[in-house]
Each structure stands twice: as C-alpha cells, then as structure tokens.
Amino acid sequence: MVVSGHSNWPEWIYVGVVIALLAYVGAEAWNVERIVEHAPAEAEVIKVIGQQWFWTFERADGTKEVGELHVKKGHPYKFEITAKDVNHAFNIHDYVILQDAIVGRTNAAWFAPDKAGEYTIQCREYCGLLHYNMRATLYVEE
Amino acid sequence: MVLELQKPRPIWAIMFSTHHTDIGLLYLIMSITFFFLGGALALGIRAELFLPGSQVISDSMTFNRMFTVHGTTLIFLFLLPFASAVGNYFVPIMIRYKDMAYPKLNAVAFWMIPPAGALIWLGFADFTWYATPPYSSIRAPGPAADMWIFGLKILGVSSVLGAINFIVTILKCKHPDLPLSKVPLLAWSFLTSSLIVLVAIPSFAAALVMLLTDRLGVTGFFDPARGGDPIAYQHLFWFTFHPEVYVLVIPAIGMMYEIIPRFSRKPIFSHSSGVFAFVLLSAVSFSSWAHHMYATGMSFTEKTVFMVGTLAAAPASAMHVFNFLATMWGGRLKFTTPMMWSVGGIALFFSAGAGGVANSAMPFDFITHDSYWVVGHFHLFVMGTIAFGSIAYFYYMFPYVTGRMYNEAMGKVHFIMSFVGTVMVFFTQHVLGLYGMPRRVFDYIPLPEYVVMNQIASVGAMIIGASMALWLFNMIYSASKGKEANMDDPWGLGGKYYWPHQAKNPHH
DSSP: OOOSSSOOHHHHHHHHHHHHHHHHHHHHHHHHHHHHTSOOTTOEEEEEEEETTEEEEEETTSOEEESEEEEETTOOEEEEEEESSSOEEEEEGGGTEEEEEOBTOOEEEEEOOOSOEEEEEEEOSOOSTTGGGOEEEEEEEO | OOOTTTSOOOHHHHHTOOOHHHHHHHHHHHHHHHHHHHHHHHHHHHHHTTSSSOSSOSOHHHHHHHHHHHHHIIIIIIIHHHHHHHHHHHHHHHTTOSSOSOHHHHHHHHHTHHHHHHHHHHHOOOSTTTOOTTIIIIISOTTHHHHHHHHHHHHHHHHHHHHHHHHHHHHHSSOTTSOGGGSOHHHHHHHHHHHHHHHHHHHHHHHHHHHHHHHHTSOOTTOGGGTOOHHHHHHHHHHHHHHHHHHHHHHHHHHHHHHHHHHHTSOOSOHHHHHHHHHHHHHHTTSOGGGGOGGGTOOHHHHHHHHHHHHTHHHHHHHHHHHHHHHHTTSOOOOOHHHHHHHHHHHHHHHHHHHHHHHHSHHHHHHHTTBHHHHHHHHIIIIIIIIHHHHHHHHHHHHHHHSBOOOHHHHHHHHHHHHHHHIIIIIHHHHHHHTTOBSSOSOOOOOHHHHHHHHHHHHHHHHHHHHHHHHHHHHHHHHHHSOBOOTTOTTOOSSSOOGGGTSOOOOO
C-alpha cells in the first residue's frame, strides 16, 4: 500500500477512531430505537387518516375529530396512521412523532404527552397544492 | 494544448465535432447555463420564504413547480454534465489516448441532454424531484409530469452512454506504459462513478416506465387502489439515487485531488488510499438506499440494516478528507482561487458528512426526516462539496481552455462570498429542521424562530447569487479580454505543477 515512501500508520489510527465513533453512534441509536418503538399495551388507539389536505382522527368508540385532536396528559396513545388519496406524513414535532401516512398501509407510532398545551400537527410529506397548510392542532388537557 | 478561444472557429465546427475537448466545452457551457437557470429559481424560492405568507410568488403551485425544476435542473443538468465536461476534457489526456473510446457515442450522449432539459423546463412539473406515487401517478397535473418523465428517461440513457464510454476509455484505451494503479485519481474517480451509474440507473429507468404506464391508466404498479404498492417506487428510486449522490461527489473529490497537491507543491499523501477509498465508496453506496425511508413504516430490523449500511460510507469519505489534510500538511501552500474553493469544499464536505452520520441514527432521523435539516444536509453536499469542487476545477482549467487568466481578485471575492453565503443558508436550515419546519412548503407558521432563520438563509442565498453574478462577469470578461496566461506555470508555483499542458494529446 505504501506508494509515496512514507508510513501510513497515522491514517490507520485515524480510520480506527472514525470506525469507533460510528460504532458508538450506531449502538446508541439501536438501543434508543429498540426502547422507544414498542407502544405500551394499555395505550388507547387513535386512527389517523390523512387526505388532501386535512387530518381526521377516529377513536375506537367511533367518535371523529377533524383538524383537531384532544388527548389527556399522562395517558398513552397509539396512532394507527393511513392515508386516503396520496402519501402524507403525520408529524407532531414537539413529541417526535413522525410516520408516513400511506394509502393501503397502516403505520404505528405512540406517545404519552407529559405537558398540557396546544401543539401543531403537520404534514411532512409533499402532497400537492396545499401541502404547506395541511395542519391540525393537538390539545393536551389535564 | 487546447486554446479554444484563441483559435476562433465557427460555432458549428464545435457543435458538430466529436473531439473530446470540443464535447467537453459543450458540456461546460451547457452545464453552467443550467447552473444559472436553476440558481435563479433558488433565489426565487428564498425570496418567497423571506417572510411568512405570499411574497413574490402568487400561488403555491408555482412555488412547487419551482423547487421541483430547481432540484431536477441542478442535479441532472448542472452537476452531472459539469462532471462530464471535466471528464471529457481530461480523462483521455490523463490516460494518454487521442480521444474517448467512442467519439460519436460521446456526441450523441451530449446532444441528448438539451432536449431533455427543454422537456423539463417547458413542462415545469410540480411533484418534487423524486416524484412519488400515488401523487405523481394520479394527481400531478399533466402534461408537465409526463414531460418530466420523458426528460429524465432521456437523461438516464445519456448517463449510461457516457458511463460506458468512460469505462471503456479508461480500461481499454489507456497507454500501455501506464498501469491502472498509476492512473491519476481524477480518472479513477470517473471509472468508479461510471461503474456506479451502470449498476444504479436501470432500477430508476424501470420505475419511470412503470410510473408512465400508471399515469396512462394501463397499469397500477404503484396504485394501491389497483393492488399496487407506492413503497415499491421509493425502493426503486432510492436504489438509483442514493448511489447517484456518490456519482456526483466522487468526480468532485477527484477534481480536488488534482488541485490540492499542485497548490501544496507536494505529491499526494497516498495515491493508493485514494483509489481504495473510491472503490470502497462505490461499493458501499449501494448499502444505504432505504435510509431515506425510515418513516415509511419499516421494521426495526430493516432500519438497523440500513443504518449500518449508511454508517459504512463514512470511513471511505473520512479517508479522502485525511488524504487531503495529510497532503497539505507541511506543504508550501498557495491559496489561489482553485485552492480556496477546494479547501472550502473539503470543510463543507466534512460538515455535511458529520450531519449525515448524526442523521443515520434511527431515533434522530424521526426528528429531521423531511424537515429543513435534510435540505441543509444534502445542499452541503451538492452545493458545498460538489459545486465547490466543480467551481475550483473550473478556475483550474480556465487557463488551459482559454489560454487566458481569470481575474484572481474577483475569483477570491467569489469564493469568500459564496462560502459565507453557503454557511448562512445551509447551516441555518439544519437548525430550522430541528425546530420542525417541513421542507417543500410555500408558507410557514410565523414563529419568531422560523422567521429569523429563514431571513438569515434568504440573505445568504442573495449573497451567493451576487457572487455568482461576479463569476459570470469574470468568466466572460477574462475569456475574451483577460491577460494571456503563462501556460508553463499559470499560478507562478515554480516547477511543473500544471502538467496537463505538458501532456501531448494529438488531435485526430
């Protein structure tokens, strides 16, 4: 490997350090994701339906909300996310909820809100004319 | 020696030529033209986002069309053809052959691009540069969408033809005295990136035909209502276009490998490690395509596999950075314009790579995915690394192509303004993403954080725009009225550092 007549050992040490850093990032990410992926069994299921250009939320008892979602603080919820026409992405940035809403598929995400207040729900996958305005409001109540 | 502009020829003599330097010149002029067109759209987008609400663009559909054509233009009609310009010009010289292996095919590959560019610009589609179904197959307005599909199809064929030409030229036409291991790194970069093109492009070529027949209503490959799967398109798309990122970045790194040692007045630290990193990078480029798709509902196992595949790309990129720094270490550096652009490009390459490593971590990706973070991240690659490397090489080849010298002071001002502007736009966009601003939006919530960050980004974009106007003036003025370059040593480095001029390359 030595072409230019000098030693290459600094490069190998450097590559070793880079690989060690990458291994750390990968292991940490794997560990965190493994923990956060599983929704608790008692989580209440909310069906989320995205369509051009609004969100519908449907609960197990059949009640529906359009453009707003009311949840209770400290209570776990599991979202089952799908779409009716084209792809969207269901996003509550403040609670790191992001899942694509895809026609013909159901994707899951869960959260247990810990702070009362109003939060923005938005679409994060390009879906046409009014994509920028495809928002809803999350109300976390005491 | 090729002094295109000192030996005036009628324009058709260049247009109908099959000589590699003439085709290189055509690629150069066309790609820079599209750079200014695509850049103008970027300025329009940034002007619109300076404040929330509607500013300079009346409706969101026009805005959506603008960012679609902006992305498509700068990737396919600027970055790729610019690399082809450099490759056509210098690869045959570096491997000591009279021309490319297939000169006529070379001309055909070039002349496919202007009609494709015309289709994309006249259509002005709105479905973003990755055109995902079902939106692109059932909702996107035609004929714009169909024209985009045909334009991309033509560009794909052109890329494949160009790639075949580079591979055959380098492997079969190099001088018998020149072993492959001694081929300059710039030529090696074209060999590896062309191999990636050959393996990667067919998957998107298939997806485009399927998308077209879906749009025509005869099939339902990607339409769930007819039993299709929209996620299949995303896999086919990213299997082509994640490796495509490396197709763009590898030649830019190859260009920096030409520039850094000459202006450090020192041989490259390790030629073999550069070759090794190119080959490694082209192999691992195929291991990470679905890291764009974590949020589509992938299983934990799939996400883990693609995270590891993504992290695997980092050591090879890090080896290039090390090679550059070790070459500069202890060298007698001369910060001329090409050197400044290269060093700036390496700094931004490192930043982009660090952001990429962070982004590959699964939990973090759910914060950044489809937000402005991603926009900032990949622009640090395409603008900060690839365009910087390309502009560096443009200045480096300027005396060779024109026989004249560009204005050094203007070149340096161009660099400083562009570097400051790039940091202002794209570092800020990372922060915007962390605040949760989605990408591809015409309007945003008037949060003070959003407004401030967008304004910094827009001012940065205008600074880049002004610097590029200066570049345009410098190019045109210096090519016609600049002072004659000292062809033995244009930058006064002392010694034979500007070797292409010494190489004998017979016209056919």
